[in-house]
Amino acid sequence: MKLNKYFERSLWVFHLNTGSCNGCDIEIVAGLTPRYDLERFGIKLVGSPKHADVLLVTGPVTSKMADRVKRVYAQTPDPKAVIVVGTCGISGGVFYNSYNLSGSIDKVIPVDVYVPGCPPRPEAIINGVLQAWIKLEKLRKTLKDNSPAK
Amino acid sequence: MNYLKSEEIMELFQNRLGKQAIIDSRIETKIAGIKKNTYQVIWIGVKPNFFKEAVKILVELHYPHFAIISGIDIDKEIELVYHFSIYYGEKGKEISINIFTFLSKDNLNIPTITDLIPGAQTSERETKEMFGVNFEGLPSLPNLFLPYDFPSGVYPLRKDEKGVGVKVSEGDEVKKGE
Amino acid sequence: MSNKTYSIPIGPVHPSLKEPMTFHFEIYGERIEKVHLAPGDNHRGIEFMGRQRNPIQIIYLAERICGICSASHPFAFCQAVENAMGIEVPEKAQYIRAIIAELERIHSHILWAGVAAHELGFDSVLFLSWRAREEVLDLLEYLTGNRINYGIFMIGGVRRDITSEQITRIKKTLDYYKEIYGKLEDIFLNDPTIALRTKKVGILSKEEAIQLSAVGPTARASGLNKDVRQDQPYAAYADLEVQAITPEVYSGKVNGDVYDRIVVRLLEIVQSIQIIEQCLANLPEGEIVAEEKLVKLLNLIKKAQGEGIGRHEAPRGEVIHYVKLNQSELPEVWKARAPTYNNLMPWIPMLIGQQIADIPIVLASIDPCIACMDRVTILDRKSGQKNILTKDDLHKLSVEKTRRMAQ
Numbered sequence: 001m002k003l004n005k006y007f008e009r010s011l012w013v014f015h016l017n018t019g020s021c022n023g024c025d026i027e028i029v030a031g032l033t034p035r036y037d038l039e040r041f042g043i044k045l046v047g048s049p050k051h052a053d054v055l056l057v058t059g060p061v062t063s064k065m066a067d068r069v070k071r072v073y074a075q076t077p078d079p080k081a082v083i084v085v086g087t088c089g090i091s092g093g094v095f096y097n098s099y100n101l102s103g104s105i106d107k108v109i110p111v112d113v114y115v116p117g118c119p120p121r122p123e124a125i126i127n128g129v130l131q132a133w134i135k136l137e138k139l140r141k142t143l144k145d146n147s148p149a150k
Numbered sequence: 151m152n153y154l155k156s157e158e159i160m161e162l163f164q165n166r167l168g169k170q171a172i173i174d175s176r177i178e179t180k181i182a183g184i185k186k187n188t189y190q191v192i193w194i195g196v197k198p199n200f201f202k203e204a205v206k207i208l209v210e211l212h213y214p215h216f217a218i219i220s221g222i223d224i225d226k227e228i229e230l231v232y233h234f235s236i237y238y239g240e241k242g243k244e245i246s247i248n249i250f251t252f253l254s255k256d257n258l259n260i261p262t263i264t265d266l267i268p269g270a271q272t273s274e275r276e277t278k279e280m281f282g283v284n285f286e287g288l289p290s291l292p293n294l295f296l297p298y299d300f301p302s303g304v305y306p307l308r309k310d311e312k313g314v315g316v317k318v319s320e321g322d323e324v325k326k327g328e
Numbered sequence: 329m330s331n332k333t334y335s336i337p338i339g340p341v342h343p344s345l346k347e348p349m350t351f352h353f354e355i356y357g358e359r360i361e362k363v364h365l366a367p368g369d370n371h372r373g374i375e376f377m378g379r380q381r382n383p384i385q386i387i388y389l390a391e392r393i394c395g396i397c398s399a400s401h402p403f404a405f406c407q408a409v410e411n412a413m414g415i416e417v418p419e420k421a422q423y424i425r426a427i428i429a430e431l432e433r434i435h436s437h438i439l440w441a442g443v444a445a446h447e448l449g450f451d452s453v454l455f456l457s458w459r460a461r462e463e464v465l466d467l468l469e470y471l472t473g474n475r476i477n478y479g480i481f482m483i484g485g486v487r488r489d490i491t492s493e494q495i496t497r498i499k500k501t502l503d504y505y506k507e508i509y510g511k512l513e514d515i516f517l518n519d520p521t522i523a524l525r526t527k528k529v530g531i532l533s534k535e536e537a538i539q540l541s542a543v544g545p546t547a548r549a550s551g552l553n554k555d556v557r558q559d560q561p562y563a564a565y566a567d568l569e570v571q572a573i574t575p576e577v578y579s580g581k582v583n584g585d586v587y588d589r590i591v592v593r594l595l596e597i598v599q600s601i602q603i604i605e606q607c608l609a610n611l612p613e614g615e616i617v618a619e620e621k622l623v624k625l626l627n628l629i630k631k632a633q634g635e636g637i638g639r640h641e642a643p644r645g646e647v648i649h650y651v652k653l654n655q656s657e658l659p660e661v662w663k664a665r666a667p668t669y670n671n672l673m674p675w676i677p678m679l680i681g682q683q684i685a686d687i688p689i690v691l692a693s694i695d696p697c698i699a700c701m702d703r704v705t706i707l708d709r710k711s712g713q714k715n716i717l718t719k720d721d722l723h724k725l726s727v728e729k730t731r732r733m734a735q
Binding site for chain 1: 371380388398439697
């Protein structure tokens, strides 16, 4: 059964911590556990970026992690969407003036959805994931329509 | 167990090390709660060449819990503060002991205490990386926190020309106004 | 048969690690022979940033050292500044601080219980415990306004009062936990699978715990009777009867294994409930902050000279902050030490001799908080390199990673 036109198939998410304080990370897990229960939509965390549709990135990207972020992004199959959770990943937040940060996540990899907050509430993260889902389904449709096989 | 009072500990240090070894010493009493219970914090400043001896006295007194080394860059010197606590295990008996010493930047050498307290290794390695202090007797190990290809002679928490400086990249801050 | 050992890197991005950190294990067969720790992936240079901010701003930075210990770091930091300046905190504020800190302990320990169950492949328990955890987050949100990063601490006191009607709500939540605790204890301590995976695994002896300066539940599970709330009672803890919990209380003996660490943490949930109840029963009346006006407080800080340490028993162990003020808006130095920093060295004796499959649970057993521990690590800006590994390293990592994934 399809919920609506956006819910084509289950969405698998890879969570990547790039130097976050854990605040966003535990809210993401809270979003998956029974109170908020993202899993009822078929959304689940996977252990490898190669299985993922969506990258959920938190943290202000420490210099040491910048390269890892790029590698994880490259390993994620297309079509993919990137969600940034938390203010520090968007603008640096409280960590704005450190020398050890490679800057916000969108300076390292392309970002589709921003979820602000320090940390954002699980409801906001769920909303962010749904926005990414909508975008991803549109992307998938475009790919399908333009494929040479047609 | 026989607990010494803060004053007696201080006296012990003075007797064992001699007056010339101690730069500064004070006992602070802190108050907590409605019942106004107190706890004490000891600060002892020793000369670098007596430092190891001071830690030995502490270890003989009661094996201390070692917390961390704080480093402070003060102009021509680097101050190291070793935070210990002794007499844990019983309500209200614990005394914090902070031993500090000043090292001249021309001679940043201090004996390691890892032979007495192995748990100090992490902190000594960190201080070595951040301030360039040489711990005599600490085995040469790869960088703990800094990357292996980090340029030698740059010590990030130093405030002088050997530090990374305070003019940090403000990339994200600039972006705010856009 | 050769004695060749193989090296496995784990991290920084690995499903069993919630936070980035790198480990290199040298293994012989299934047995771990050597462990190399390479932290530093989570370093944000917080102490460096603290140099350019005034102590009131640092409170919020300290809160964000770690999102799970977001009451512990400000608690210790505020105490350090108060000790350096000689400010006396109003009694009521001391009690409110203790209540918030204990609520945080309940949330943190239940969180840990869930993560530990997850590492053992027991996901239904993860969901059960995290559902239970939501109640205390609701309460924290009700009391402070935030689920995480409470923003309630202020130098000289707290920013929000606890009123009598809020006390009823706190009691309601505590009753919920008293009810659910039996269930949690039954799952964790009586389940044969958990016992099989955690007993006699990751052993840390008492001597090692003392010598390596272990802190918190990790030290207590090895029989080391050490708890800042008991040893050097600060704030409201000075009025209360707090006893360090060692596994003897439950089983009569100390093994120092992962199972004992579970026992200690579970019993501490009960202890926290009791502490909050005691605090509520004796909650004094009066002011909640020594200096209400921030501008005035900042002026006091500018005039202050002195140094102080602040210690607090966080859920993971002792947090210690050191602050030196030197008649300036910015502190001369701010040093923060998180419990995982001290529990780093005890990891090595725990892991050696274990099997590869036990790595996740042993790592999780100290309740690591890499975000806390890594705050001091620093990378060079001058070299301008974002990629700090050499190419050979990268290649090696990549090949090894592929191998790992192909398995």
